[in-house]
Amino acid sequence: MIEFKDYMISDRLGNVCKVLIVGSGKGGVGKSTLTVILGLRLRDIGMKVGILDIDLHGASIPFILGWNTNTTVKAVRGGFKPVEVHGIKIMSLRMFVGDRPTPLRGERKSEVLKYMLSLTIWDSLDYLLVDLPPGMSDELLTLVKYVKGEHVVITLPTKTSVDVTTRYVKFLKSLNSNILAVIVNNLMNVAISDEVLIKGFQEDMPTSNYLVIPYIHDVEEYLLKGVTPKKAVDVIDKIIRA
Amino acid sequence: MHEYSIAEGIVLTIKKLREVNNLNVVSEAVLSIGSLAQIDKDVLLELLKILSTEYGLGHVNFLVEDEESMFKCNYCGFSWSWSQVKDRIMRELCEDVKDCDNPVHFIPDLINVFMGCPKCGSQDFKILSGYDVKLISVKGVRND
Numbered sequence: 001m002i003e004f005k006d007y008m009i010s011d012r013l014g015n016v017c018k019v020l021i022v023g024s025g026k027g028g029v030g031k032s033t034l035t036v037i038l039g040l041r042l043r044d045i046g047m048k049v050g051i052l053d054i055d056l057h058g059a060s061i062p063f064i065l066g067w068n069t070n071t072t073v074k075a076v077r078g079g080f081k082p083v084e085v086h087g088i089k090i091m092s093l094r095m096f097v098g099d100r101p102t103p104l105r106g107e108r109k110s111e112v113l114k115y116m117l118s119l120t121i122w123d124s125l126d127y128l129l130v131d132l133p134p135g136m137s138d139e140l141l142t143l144v145k146y147v148k149g150e151h152v153v154i155t156l157p158t159k160t161s162v163d164v165t166t167r168y169v170k171f172l173k174s175l176n177s178n179i180l181a182v183i184v185n186n187l188m189n190v191a192i193s194d195e196v197l198i199k200g201f202q203e204d205m206p207t208s209n210y211l212v213i214p215y216i217h218d219v220e221e222y223l224l225k226g227v228t229p230k231k232a233v234d235v236i237d238k239i240i241r242a
Numbered sequence: 243m244h245e246y247s248i249a250e251g252i253v254l255t256i257k258k259l260r261e262v263n264n265l266n267v268v269s270e271a272v273l274s275i276g277s278l279a280q281i282d283k284d285v286l287l288e289l290l291k292i293l294s295t296e297y298g299l300g301h302v303n304f305l306v307e308d309e310e311s312m313f314k315c316n317y318c319g320f321s322w323s324w325s326q327v328k329d330r331i332m333r334e335l336c337e338d339v340k341d342c343d344n345p346v347h348f349i350p351d352l353i354n355v356f357m358g359c360p361k362c363g364s365q366d367f368k369i370l371s372g373y374d375v376k377l378i379s380v381k382g383v384r385n386d
Contacts, residue, residue, distance in 0.1 A: 001376050001377065001378055002255060002259065002376075002377040002378075002379075002380065003377075004248075004251040004252050004254070004255040004375075004377050005251060006255075007251065007254055007255040007258050008250075008251045008254060008255075011254060072345070073345075073348070074343065075244045075247070075343050075348060077246050077247075078246060078247050078250055079247045080348070096345040096348065096349060096352060097345060097352065097355050100355050100356075101355070101365075102352075102354075102355050103354055103355070103365045103366055104351070104352075104354055104355075105316075105354075105366070105368075108351045108354060108369075111349075111351040111374070112349055112351045112352065115348070115349045115351070116349075118251065119247055119348070
């Protein structure tokens with residue numbers, strides 16, 4: 001059997017200049033929030049941006065950006081067009097399933113992702129941001145098989161989060177992936193212990209690659225309105241320049 | 243409209259295979275269409291014919307095999323086919339619109355989101371066969 005979707009993926013991403021993959025391994029650390037802030041900042045500086053939400057069980061990018069999740073995707077000649085929200089093109093499973101739960105096992109998830117990759121018509125983009133689910137399962141494995149991108153890793157400043165994220169970084173390194181930065185999301189607004197971070201990552205990342213994103217009050221309100229929080233701009237610009 | 247995407251994907255793949263395998267002519271391609279994909283076979287064949295010409299493949303004889311979609315519940319072990327439940331599921335997906343564009347037509351693997359086991363209701367079931375359009379084989383004549 002010949003897998004025709006495989007051949008379509010490279011064709012569909014042919015006009016995408018740069019792919020940034022936002023992941024962690026750990027859940028609840030702010031991957032989707034960081035992805036959206038990154039997208040808004042890139043939009044602000046005049047870049048054409050798309051976000052591919054591949055958190056198949058917990059797709060939240062449309063919700064964060066205030067898109068009406070009852071709207072379903074429509075087929076166009078050659079595939080599906082992403083929807084545009086606040087000047088960012090987004091594609092998410094939410095556009096297919098709405099508010100329904102998505103009880104999908106491994107192989108089904110890989111196939112769903114391959115469909116999303118092979119049928120989404122992005123046209124030309126300066127940046128495609130990919131929002132990963134937690135873990136190192138089918139979504140990540142399928143993505144890295146088909147898409148060459150650079151990685152942005154995010155963790156909380158806690159021992160548990162750093163422990164899980166360190167293993168995620170090790171996995172990316174085993175693939176010779178380029179990690180642009182490790183972002184420490186200080187969403188608890190606490191004093192960050194360098195010891196926790198340096199000990200956790202010392203073998204896998206040079207410490208100069210850590211960037212701390214400060215606590216942002218009402219971050220959800222900013223993103224819902226499509227506004228880049230000012231407090232995040234410095235960190236985001238460093239990621240973009242990395 | 244979705245048939246166009248499938249046809250384009252198949253023709254692009256055949257074109258790539260022709261280059262990789264140094265084929266002068268592609269004479270035949272065999273496809274299998276799973277019933278779950280709800281593909282209009284006549285429309286697909288017509289589009290394959292048009293796109294083969296557009297992409298410079300010339301005349302390719304497309305042979306299509308129909309494959310019934312079969313399921314098995316991971317929870318209670320019950321097995322069933324798409325034809326047994328199709329009318330009910332399609333009514334739920336499309337309401338009164340005949341053959342509507344729906345998520346399962348676009349991505350057949352999403353059937354677990356929209357259907358449960360007819361016996362126990364669990365959405366945790368395997369798709370045993372016939373969930374997709376597959377390119378089974380391509381025949382041609384080499385340049386050398």
